[in-house]
Amino acid sequence: MAEHRKSIREVSPIEVYQRLPRTNCGECGETNCMAFATRLVNREVLPEACPPILRPESAQAYAGLLALLAPPVRAVTIGTGDRAVVAGGKYVLLRHEFTYSNPAPIAIEVADTLPEKEREARVKSVSSFSYQYIGRDLTLDAIAVRAASGDPGTFRRAVGQVASLTDLPLILCTLDPAVMAAALEEIGKRRPLLYGATEGNWKAMADLALAHHCPLVAIAPGDIALLRSLVQTLRSCGIDDLVLDPGSFTDGGLAATVQAFTDIRRAAFEASDELLGYPLLGVPMAAWLGEEMAPELVQWKEACLAALLLTRYADLLVMHSLEGWTLLPQLIWRFNLYTDPRRPVSVEAGLRPVGNPDRSSPVIITTNYALTFFTVESDLKGGHADCHLLVVDTGGISVESAVAGRYLTAATIAGAVKSSEVERTVDHRYLVIPGLAARLSGETEEATGWRVLVGPKDSSGLPGFLSTKWPPEKPS
Amino acid sequence: MGPEGEPRRRGIEGLLELLPELREMLTRVKQVELEQVSLDIGDLELFIPLGAPGGPGPACGSAAEAARLPAHPQELLRETFAPVRPEYPARIREVVLGATKAEGGSRGRTVTIGGAAAPAYSGLEAPPPHLPVIAMDVFDYRVPLPKALRRHVEEVLDDPGEWAKRLVERYGAEMVTVHLLSTDPLIRDTPPAIAAKTVETVLQAVDVPLIIGGCGDPKKDAAVFAEVAEMADGERLLLNSVTHEMAEARTLEVVARAAKAHGHRVIAFSPLELNSARELNRRLYDHLPPENIIMDLTTVALGYGLEYSFTIHERARQAALMGDPELSHPTASGCTNAWAAREAWMKLDPAYGPQEIRGPLWETINALILLTAGVDLFMMMHPAAIRTVREMAGELHRLAAPDIDRYCSWTTVQI
Numbered sequence: 001m002a003e004h005r006k007s008i009r010e011v012s013p014i015e016v017y018q019r020l021p022r023t024n025c026g027e028c029g030e031t032n033c034m035a036f037a038t039r040l041v042n043r044e045v046l047p048e049a050c051p052p053i054l055r056p057e058s059a060q061a062y063a064g065l066l067a068l069l070a071p072p073v074r075a076v077t078i079g080t081g082d083r084a085v086v087a088g089g090k091y092v093l094l095r096h097e098f099t100y101s102n103p104a105p106i107a108i109e110v111a112d113t114l115p116e117k118e119r120e121a122r123v124k125s126v127s128s129f130s131y132q133y134i135g136r137d138l139t140l141d142a143i144a145v146r147a148a149s150g151d152p153g154t155f156r157r158a159v160g161q162v163a164s165l166t167d168l169p170l171i172l173c174t175l176d177p178a179v180m181a182a183a184l185e186e187i188g189k190r191r192p193l194l195y196g197a198t199e200g201n202w203k204a205m206a207d208l209a210l211a212h213h214c215p216l217v218a219i220a221p222g223d224i225a226l227l228r229s230l231v232q233t234l235r236s237c238g239i240d241d242l243v244l245d246p247g248s249f250t251d252g253g254l255a256a257t258v259q260a261f262t263d264i265r266r267a268a269f270e271a272s273d274e275l276l277g278y279p280l281l282g283v284p285m286a287a288w289l290g291e292e293m294a295p296e297l298v299q300w301k302e303a304c305l306a307a308l309l310l311t312r313y314a315d316l317l318v319m320h321s322l323e324g325w326t327l328l329p330q331l332i333w334r335f336n337l338y339t340d341p342r343r344p345v346s347v348e349a350g351l352r353p354v355g356n357p358d359r360s361s362p363v364i365i366t367t368n369y370a371l372t373f374f375t376v377e378s379d380l381k382g383g384h385a386d387c388h389l390l391v392v393d394t395g396g397i398s399v400e401s402a403v404a405g406r407y408l409t410a411a412t413i414a415g416a417v418k419s420s421e422v423e424r425t426v427d428h429r430y431l432v433i434p435g436l437a438a439r440l441s442g443e444t445e446e447a448t449g450w451r452v453l454v455g456p457k458d459s460s461g462l463p464g465f466l467s468t469k470w471p472p473e474k475p476s
Numbered sequence: 477m478g479p480e481g482e483p484r485r486r487g488i489e490g491l492l493e494l495l496p497e498l499r500e501m502l503t504r505v506k507q508v509e510l511e512q513v514s515l516d517i518g519d520l521e522l523f524i525p526l527g528a529p530g531g532p533g534p535a536c537g538s539a540a541e542a543a544r545l546p547a548h549p550q551e552l553l554r555e556t557f558a559p560v561r562p563e564y565p566a567r568i569r570e571v572v573l574g575a576t577k578a579e580g581g582s583r584g585r586t587v588t589i590g591g592a593a594a595p596a597y598s599g600l601e602a603p604p605p606h607l608p609v610i611a612m613d614v615f616d617y618r619v620p621l622p623k624a625l626r627r628h629v630e631e632v633l634d635d636p637g638e639w640a641k642r643l644v645e646r647y648g649a650e651m652v653t654v655h656l657l658s659t660d661p662l663i664r665d666t667p668p669a670i671a672a673k674t675v676e677t678v679l680q681a682v683d684v685p686l687i688i689g690g691c692g693d694p695k696k697d698a699a700v701f702a703e704v705a706e707m708a709d710g711e712r713l714l715l716n717s718v719t720h721e722m723a724e725a726r727t728l729e730v731v732a733r734a735a736k737a738h739g740h741r742v743i744a745f746s747p748l749e750l751n752s753a754r755e756l757n758r759r760l761y762d763h764l765p766p767e768n769i770i771m772d773l774t775t776v777a778l779g780y781g782l783e784y785s786f787t788i789h790e791r792a793r794q795a796a797l798m799g800d801p802e803l804s805h806p807t808a809s810g811c812t813n814a815w816a817a818r819e820a821w822m823k824l825d826p827a828y829g830p831q832e833i834r835g836p837l838w839e840t841i842n843a844l845i846l847l848t849a850g851v852d853l854f855m856m857m858h859p860a861a862i863r864t865v866r867e868m869a870g871e872l873h874r875l876a877a878p879d880i881d882r883y884c885s886w887t888t889v890q891i
Contacts (some may be wrong), residue, residue, distance in 0.1 A: 094794070096787045113890065131828075133779070148888050173887040196886065198745035198788065203548060211673040222880045237548045253878030258597045258848070263559040265873055266598070270560045288891050289882050296498045297491060300837065304864060307841040311786070311848045312597075320891060325829030327820055327840045329778060338785040345748060371781045397747060398780065404692035405721060405747075441660045458818055 010109075013037040020067040021052045029268075040069065043091070043099070072268045072277050073260060073315070076101060076215045076241045078142065078193045079169025085141050087243060087316040088279025093269040097342045103309060103338040105141035105349055106317045107171050110283055114160035119158065123165045131331060134374040135381070138331040144318045145183070146196070147174035152182035159183040163190065171195055171318065177204035188212035193316075195219070195281075196245060197230060206237040206240060217281055221247025223261060228275040235275075243316060244276070248283040250305060251290040251422075258312050265313040282306070282314030289290035295426040297325045306330050310337065346396030347373045353418040362387045362470050363422055364432045364455065364462070365413060367394040367402050376459040383463020388425060392416040399436045410443035417448050430472055434459075484580040494628070494860035501630035511547055565798035567593040568765050568804050568852075570605070571741055572715050573651065576687025580710035580739065582820040587651060589770070589852040590806030595793060596850040600875040608847060608869050610628065610854045610862050611651035612643040613812055615667070616674045617658040624832040625857050636674050637681035644682045647859045653687040654678050659700050660691035663698075667701035670712040675704050679711065687743075687855070688713040691692070694719060698727030705734035714778035716808075717745035717772055720752065723759055730762035743808050745772045748784050754802040756773050766805065770853065777817040779843045787807070789849035806852035836860045844868060 016037040024032040028050045030039065035204060039045045047053060047069065053062045085105040092098040096181065108126045110119055130319040131138045147163050155174060163186065170192040172183050180194060189212075193255030196217030197205040207440060209216040210266035217240055220227035225246055246260040247253075261280055267273035284306035287298050303326040306317055310333055321327065346368045354377060366376045368391045380387060392412050394402035402408035413433070417423070431451045433441060445452050453472060456465050479854060492498055497577035521704040570590040575581025591605040614636050628647070632638040643649040650783035654672045658664040675688060688704055690697035701715050717734055735742050744760055746753040753771055760769055773788045789807060814820055820838035821831055828834065843854050847869055856862050 037602055094579060094790055095783070096791050100825070103743075106529060111545050111891070112885055146887050148890060150888065175884075199552060201550070202552070206548060207725075219884075220881045225555060225557040226557075228557050229552050232553045232555050233549055236553060247878060247880065247883050249878035249883055251879065251882075252871065252874075253883075254868060255597065255600050255873065256878045257877045259600050259875065262598045266560045267557075270562070271678075274553065282529060283883075283886055286883055286886050294492065296833075300491065300498070300864070301834075303837055304844055306867060307844055308848065308868075310844050323829060324658065324825075324827040325834045325837060328828055329838060332779045332819065333782070333841065333845065336779070336781075337786075339783060339785050341783075351791065369778075369781070371779075377720050395747065398776070400814075401774075458822070460818060460822065 006214045011041055013041050015068060019061050019068060020050065021058065025052060027051045056393065074278050076243055078191065078215060080191050083167050085169050092266055095337065097440040099340040104317055104333050106319060107142035108140055109144040109146050109318055109320050110162060111146045114157045115303045116161060120165060122322065123162050127166045127168060127310060129422055132334055133335060137380045138335060141168045142171060144171035144173050145243050147179045150176065150179065150448040152179045155179050156182040156186050161475060166368050175201055177201055177208060181207055181233045184208055184212050193217060193243060197234060199226060202230060202233060206239060207236055209239050215243060217243045217245050219245045222256065224264060231275045234429055240249050241280050242278045244278050245281045246285045248305065248309060250287050250301065257306065258263060261313045265318035271307050279315035282312055282317045282426065283310030284309060285318050288320055298331040299323055302326060303329060309335055310334055345370055347391065349391045349393035349416065351422055351425065352389045352391060354380045354389050355384065357386045357388050359427045361467060362432055363426060363430065364390060365390050366401050366434065367392055367397060367408055369396050369398045371393065372398045379459040379462055383412055385463050385466050390416055390420060390422060399434045403437050409438055411445040417450065490829055491860050491863060495833060495836065497830045526612045526706050543888060566596060566797055566799045566804055566807055567591065570794055571767060571770055571806050573712055575710055577714040581712060582679065583685050584772055587685050592850060593778055596848055597872050603873050604837065607873055608852055609650050609857055610810065610855060610866060611653045612649040612862065613653050613655060613855060613857050614639045614678065615655045615657055617664065622815060622835055624835045628859055633659045637677040640678045643680045647862065649684060650680060651685050651687060652678065653689050655689035655857050657691050657702055661693055661696055667811050669681060670762065671700045672703045672707040676707055679708060685712065687716050689716045694721040694725035696890045698722060698730045701731045702734040705738040705740050709738040715740055715742045717743040718760065719745045722754055728759060729763065732760055736764055741768045741770065742769045743772045748774045748788050750788065757802050770808050771805045772808045775811055775813050775846065777814045778838055779817045779819055782845060786845055786849050786876045789846060791853060793850040807850065808853040809846050809851045811839055811843045813854055814839040840864045
């Protein structure tokens with residue numbers, strides 16, 4: 001095994017600084033090279049933001065810098081152009097150490113045995129799948145075309161059809177090099193991921209990967225030693241864009257699956273095992289290989305397996321289910337898992353305008369828990385509501401827990417009203433409080449002297465609430 | 477109701493009886509399939525399984541291309557693998573819940589949690605001594621519940637004893653949480669004596685160990701826990717929870733003393749902050765042996781900050797195994813919180829399926845994610861979620877040789 005490579009947390013700005021030009025030229029926008037080095041270590045900028053290091057005379061220093069900053073799990077690009085996706089590129093084992101990079105792309109499989117119309121419909125569903133979550137569009141990333149027919153002509157036609165329908169990156173799935181070669185003649189230039197090389201076919205698959213400059217999956221289910229052997233061999237062939245498939249097993253094999261994913265990732269980080277420093281492929285679709293049962297139950301099982309694999313180090317997933325209810329938890333969990341763990345749980349308290357509020361716009365109370373705030377803000381924006389959002393400091397706790405834990409009380413609301421000087425911003429004296437804080441309404445009226453309207457329990461109802469209840473009828 | 481209510485089919489297939497919507501969807505699909513069989517008979521040859529391709533296939537690529545490529549090794553270069561198995565200096569404490577007659581209580585059996593000596597599901601050659609435990613929720617008044625949850629307990633919602641009995645007999649609950657929510661001064665302000673009566677009723681109705689949930693008011697909870705602790709002397713109840721607010725309201729000592737005097741255990745609740753968890757534990761050590769303390773580090777719903785919960789659990793477990801005695805307590809998670817996510821209960825576009833399926837799956841995945849972070853005790857509600865998590869936790873606990881041939885067929889399988 002290689003000498004222990006420093007993890008991202010062990011690389012110091014000094015070591016990075018030593019590989020920079022050290023001229024403090026300021027071309028990167030920083031005041032000096034040390035400041036740039038610190039930002040590089042924190043992954044806030046790319047080395048390429050330093051123009052002098054890209055000059056030919058700096059080639060050696062540049063290579064050294066890239067090696068120093070390279071992630072222990074290689075980043076592998078699948079596809080080309082705007083829609084290309086990156087799998088892997090991980091700097092840490094555990095999420096709290098540093099932000100996980102490159103959210104695991106989710107590929108949906110399409111078989112070459114499907115009737116053409118059905119395949120077209122499936123590809124279109126994948127391309128158009130989208131869910132709005134706190135102001136972001138969560139989407140699917142790739143299509144895995146399977147040569148279920150085993151026939152080169154059939155596979156080639158299916159792959160060609162899929163490629164003409166979408167610019168999403170493709171994964172070509174067949175263990176038969178002749179079948180793979182047929183598809184590559186059709187779309188080799190799109191840099192598909194080839195699935196893949198086994199103990200039996202690696203020579204021919206290596207030739208194809210090299211000839212078409214495609215990344216390749218090394219397949220060794222249930223055998224990490226064989227996986228290392230394949231990687232060593234394929235590297236000797238000149239291939240370094242590799243993805244690892246240690247097997248995703250169900251029906252009794254869950255423990256072996258999670259343990260293998262964990263062992264491989266640990267070897268890459270804790271033993272600097274370069275042969276295992278590649279992205280991991282998870283195949284929740286394997287749920288469909290188990291005992292025969294109702295399709296909805298298999299979808300349920302596949303959803304559970306996908307969430308487990310996402311959590312336990314998979315860098316790329318292949319799924320069969322295209323049902324919204326199986327995909328929604330994966331897309332949301334993936335989004336969350338790959339956020340910066342240093343991101344605060346809370347946002348700054350105070351008065352925030354949403355839309356273009358004026359002196360007659362409603363004042364809406366919410367908490368400073370980041371997810372609550374972003375959800376409420378996103379719902380209000382989505383409903384084109386103009387209002388003043390009064391964010392109460394609840395210690396970063398959501399509404400329901402803050403009410404139960406006495407962080408959101410009449411007194412804390414009154415405190416927020418006072419310190420925000422909201423009475424200077426609006427002419428009316430009405431507060432809209434969250435429905436989950438309904439029981440605070442009486443006390444809040446007493447503590448603030450403002451009248452209270454109880455809003456909906458979920459902020460998705462706010463735009464509708466405002467359209468019927470605002471402006472409030474003047475009390476007689 | 478009795479054991480005849482038990483779903484007949486075990487395992488994931490039994491889920492159908494717990495998720496009627498899934499069955500309805502299934503019925504529709506079956507009809508469609510039948511129609512297709514008569515229409516598509518001509519396509520049948522497509523569905524004849526083909527032999528799995530593989531083996532050394534014909535070499536591909538043109539000769540010119542091959543000439544440009546570096547020389548390949550002729551044979552596979554054999555490598556070995558030895559997994560990294562760090563030795564952790566410490567392990568998680570074990571906590572025993574519930575007491576049998578012989579031990580001074582009235583429970584049919586006890587439940588032990590904790591004891592992990594490595595991060596969850598790593599080093600499974602030596603699995604942790606105990607499987608995670610799942611407790612099911614009972615409330616002391618008619619709380620609003622999503623339909624998917626309500627329908628399993630509709631008839632017993634006003635009777636905590638019968639409710640608990642149903643959870644144990646029909647859904648196999650290993651533990652029951654009695655949430656004394658109505659004691660909240662802002663809800664019904666139920667007096668401690670009445671709350672204790674409710675707990676007594678549940679103790680008589682079922683013989684599994686109980687968790688007692690408060691209302692969140694530090695003063696009221698202290699009074700209720702003290703009363704319940706005395707009434708259930710020797711039962712090794714789990715009081716959920718003691719908090720920093722109790723320390724501020726100077727009621728923490730009351731609860732800790734009552735727990736100690738009557739032989740109960742406590743959950744120390746802290747809001748997603750390890751220093752705060754440590755500090756609360758330190759306060760409790762003045763009154764209770766560490767073996768009587770479980771930590772709740774806060775469970776937030778998937779989509780609403782579950783990543784904070786996941787990461788705090790991973791960090792706490794890592795620190796505990798590395799030797800931080802103030803964090804080496806088993807952990808508890810209120811996974812019922814998953815239902816706070818709108819994706820769990822709200823009607824969405826039909827493309828996302830009915831909420832009656834989305835909800836239980838949401839709760840299931842919430843729990844599975846925290847399972848990988850090492851949570852020892854789950855508090856959950858939906859029977860299908862509980863069954864799935866129990867099965868998967870059991871499977872994750874047993875390292876077995878996987879079916880490699882079956883897996884290798886995924887590229888060619890006909891679905």
